[in-house]
Amino acid sequence: MYSRRVTNSGAPITPDPATRSGLPAARLREIYRLMALARALDERAWILNRSGRVHFVISAQGHEGAEAGICAALTPGRDWLLPYYRSMAAVLAFGMTPREVMLQQFGRADDPGSGGRQMPAHYGGAAYRIFSSSSPVGTQALHAAGIALASKLRGESQVAAVMMGEGASNQGDVHEALNFAAIHRLPMVLLVENNGYAISVPAEKQVAVRDLAVRAAGYNMPGVIVDGTDVLGCYLAMRDAVARALAGDGPTFIEAKVTRLTGHSSDDQQTKYRTEEDLAAGRGRDPLPAFRDELRAAGLLDDAAEAAIAAEVRGLVDEATDFAEAAADPDPGTLTRHVYAEPG
Amino acid sequence: MAVRTFIEAIREGLRDEMRRDAMVIVLGEDVGKKGGVFFATDGLWAEFGDDRVIDTPLTESMIAGVSIGAAANGLRPVAEIQFADFIFPAMNQIISEAARIRYRSNGTFGCPITIRAPFGAGVHGALYHSQSVEAFFAHVPGLKVVIPSTPYDAKGLLRSAIRDPDPVIYLEHKKMYRSVRGEVPDGEYTVPLSRATVTREGSRVTVVTYGLMVHYALDAAERVAGEGIETEVVDLRTIRPLDAATVLASVRKTGKCLVVHEDNRFGGFGAEVAALVAEEAFDYLDGPVTRLAGPESPATPYASVLEDAFLITPEKIATAIRTLAAY
Numbered sequence: 001m002y003s004r005r006v007t008n009s010g011a012p013i014t015p016d017p018a019t020r021s022g023l024p025a026a027r028l029r030e031i032y033r034l035m036a037l038a039r040a041l042d043e044r045a046w047i048l049n050r051s052g053r054v055h056f057v058i059s060a061q062g063h064e065g066a067e068a069g070i071c072a073a074l075t076p077g078r079d080w081l082l083p084y085y086r087s088m089a090a091v092l093a094f095g096m097t098p099r100e101v102m103l104q105q106f107g108r109a110d111d112p113g114s115g116g117r118q119m120p121a122h123y124g125g126a127a128y129r130i131f132s133s134s135s136p137v138g139t140q141a142l143h144a145a146g147i148a149l150a151s152k153l154r155g156e157s158q159v160a161a162v163m164m165g166e167g168a169s170n171q172g173d174v175h176e177a178l179n180f181a182a183i184h185r186l187p188m189v190l191l192v193e194n195n196g197y198a199i200s201v202p203a204e205k206q207v208a209v210r211d212l213a214v215r216a217a218g219y220n221m222p223g224v225i226v227d228g229t230d231v232l233g234c235y236l237a238m239r240d241a242v243a244r245a246l247a248g249d250g251p252t253f254i255e256a257k258v259t260r261l262t263g264h265s266s267d268d269q270q271t272k273y274r275t276e277e278d279l280a281a282g283r284g285r286d287p288l289p290a291f292r293d294e295l296r297a298a299g300l301l302d303d304a305a306e307a308a309i310a311a312e313v314r315g316l317v318d319e320a321t322d323f324a325e326a327a328a329d330p331d332p333g334t335l336t337r338h339v340y341a342e343p344g
Numbered sequence: 345m346a347v348r349t350f351i352e353a354i355r356e357g358l359r360d361e362m363r364r365d366a367m368v369i370v371l372g373e374d375v376g377k378k379g380g381v382f383f384a385t386d387g388l389w390a391e392f393g394d395d396r397v398i399d400t401p402l403t404e405s406m407i408a409g410v411s412i413g414a415a416a417n418g419l420r421p422v423a424e425i426q427f428a429d430f431i432f433p434a435m436n437q438i439i440s441e442a443a444r445i446r447y448r449s450n451g452t453f454g455c456p457i458t459i460r461a462p463f464g465a466g467v468h469g470a471l472y473h474s475q476s477v478e479a480f481f482a483h484v485p486g487l488k489v490v491i492p493s494t495p496y497d498a499k500g501l502l503r504s505a506i507r508d509p510d511p512v513i514y515l516e517h518k519k520m521y522r523s524v525r526g527e528v529p530d531g532e533y534t535v536p537l538s539r540a541t542v543t544r545e546g547s548r549v550t551v552v553t554y555g556l557m558v559h560y561a562l563d564a565a566e567r568v569a570g571e572g573i574e575t576e577v578v579d580l581r582t583i584r585p586l587d588a589a590t591v592l593a594s595v596r597k598t599g600k601c602l603v604v605h606e607d608n609r610f611g612g613f614g615a616e617v618a619a620l621v622a623e624e625a626f627d628y629l630d631g632p633v634t635r636l637a638g639p640e641s642p643a644t645p646y647a648s649v650l651e652d653a654f655l656i657t658p659e660k661i662a663t664a665i666r667t668l669a670a671y
Contacts, residue, residue: 080417111450112452113449113450113452114448114449114450115450115451116450117447117448117450118448122448124448124449124452124453125452126449126452126453131413131416131453132445132448132449132452132453134440134441134444134448135440136436136440136441139409139436139437139440139441141409142405142406142408142409142410142412142413142437143409143410143412143413143416143441144413145406145409145410145413146409146410146411146412146413146414146415146416146417146421147413147414147416147417148413149410149413149414149419150413150414150415150416150417150418150419151417153369153395153396153414153419154367154417154418154419156417160413172405172433173405173406173409173436173437176401176403176405176406176409177406177409177410179401179403179406180400180401180403180406180410183401337451338446338447338449338450338451339446339447339485339486340446340486340488340509340510340585341446341451341454341508341509341510342451
């Protein structure tokens with residue numbers, strides 16, 4: 001249903017991306033731009049880390065296609081995002097700026113999610129309905145169910161979209177959240193970004209099923225498998241899930257098969273536990289060139305447009321890096337603020 | 345004023361807050377038609393319906409985690425954990441999430457949830473229906489821990505907890521549910537969090553305690569009064585944030601401090617009170633700060649003779665007061 005409509009050689013199969021998705025050409029280019037921006041910010045973070053300017057990077061490279069496609073079916077400002085540490089593209093889609101991403105990367109006072117308190121990629125943004133995220137994995141599934149419960153009880157038409165890796169999806173909290181959301185037919189969508197590894201542990205040692213989405217049957221909800229390199233396939237799956245959620249038909253479990261192009265984090269060396277063949281296969285499933293080629297093959301992106309996007313992205317990342325690096329650190333005098341609500 | 349049992353006061357507090365604020369919901373195991381295993385929520389489902397009184401699956405982490413999310417999106421959840429003994433599956437949600445959401449978001453998100461749980465021994469509940477869990481939560485910045493001892497305080501503190509912008513663990517000693525009665529005003533009132541109260545004034549010994557042990561301490565104080573020992577009883581009511589000023593003022597007056605709780609002694613809340621008194625009122629002390637607390641067993645055993653041996657009693661408190669007063 002959501003299978004890829006373009007061959008590996010890039011030769012298009014009708015219908016073209018605009019017809020298939022129903023999205024105008026400008027919107028498709030915007031999705032590509034978002035992916036390119038997420039990638040460039042991520043790559044810059046690694047450079048900053050390896051040059052000793054930021055302490056830590058946890059990378060989203062390879063996950064951008066699934067997230068950009070999924071978020072294209074959501075409505076920032078209306079819907080809620082429960083991100084995880086590979087949700088760079090998603091938080092950008094919800095309105096976070098490159099400056100804000102870099103402020104968190106540097107742990108600066110003006111980091112909007114945490115004021116420099118959280119590790120990089122532990123996103124949050126009240127202004128964007130991006131709920132604050134933590135490091136224990138899977139906990140956010142229950143927060144998504146709670147947010148969706150409140151939407152339902154308050155009569156708000158909104159969706160809670162929660163993202164996590166396949167490793168996190170084994171947590172009991174995820175089971176408890178899916179069970180509760182299904183019982184109450186809550187407007188929630190779970191996206192599991194299955195990159196095949198929980199740090200170093202391969203999928204076959206994490207789960208006894210090939211496809212995590214089959215677990216959805218146990219909760220009496222649809223389970224959808226999408227190719228995370230097929231951006232529009234992800235979009236179409238999410239479009240259906242959002243429609244279901246808003247119609248009161250309950251949650252959907254979407255599993256996107258993605259690739260992790262880097263180590264788990266800046267403190268991980270994945271060549272220690274992955275073969276060169278495995279890594280090469282992963283590089284072959286990079287969603288960014290795949291989507292670019294798809295748009296180019298359909299005549300929706302040309303050299304000039306691609307170059308313009310690349311130049312704009314480079315400028316944004318440079319500017320955001322300079323801005324965040326020059327920004328003020330948190331005041332140590334604020335260390336014990338906001339433990340409890342402050343008067344006034 | 346009407347006389348209410350402890351559990352009636354809690355039930356009225358829930359009902360009144362649900363009437364006052366349509367965003368207040370109750371969720372937990374058996375809280376709906378049944379009204380809770382102790383009937384704390386009895387009648388709420390009939391008045392407020394399925395949407396606001398939610399019977400959950402047997403999933404404590406879900407109860408806490410869904411409450412956190414619902415609070416982020418405008419609701420004021422009051423979660424019931426059926427027994428405090430079963431709260432441990434929710435510890436990650438309570439400690440890693442609820443307690444830290446405000447801090448980690450630099451004040452941009454809050455977590456206005458209340459988690460109620462019956463705790464404590466003395467009802468033949470054995471290892472898993474008797475535990476005291478307050479020390480685990482009192483350790484965590486970002487949480488508030490409330491333990492009322494009277495129907496008046498139970499209702500007034502519960503209202504304050506529900507209206508509070510931060511997560512509150514509200515612990516109810518189950519032995520008090522129907523054995524403790526007291527006057528409760530009909531109208532609107534609240535009791536502020538983080539304020540201790542001096543329940544009985546005295547000059548020789550200060551007993552610092554909370555919950556059911558307040559009643560036992562008052563009983564003990566009567567027993568030793570005839571022996572010329574005037575005991576002051578401080579009811580903490582909220583153990584975090586702690587009202588240190590009330591504790592210290594009392595100890596500076598009496599010079600002697602006994603801390604009583606049913607929870608385990610080692611690493612228990614009494615250690616925190618003892619350290620506070622030692623650090624801040626050392627010059628006033630003329631006896632060792634003393635703890636009377638649960639024995640060194642992981643929980644309360646079932647057989648009556650074993651449970652009786654485990655429990656703090658008024659006479660045990662009286663003995664500890666006499667020993668301390670003799671210094």
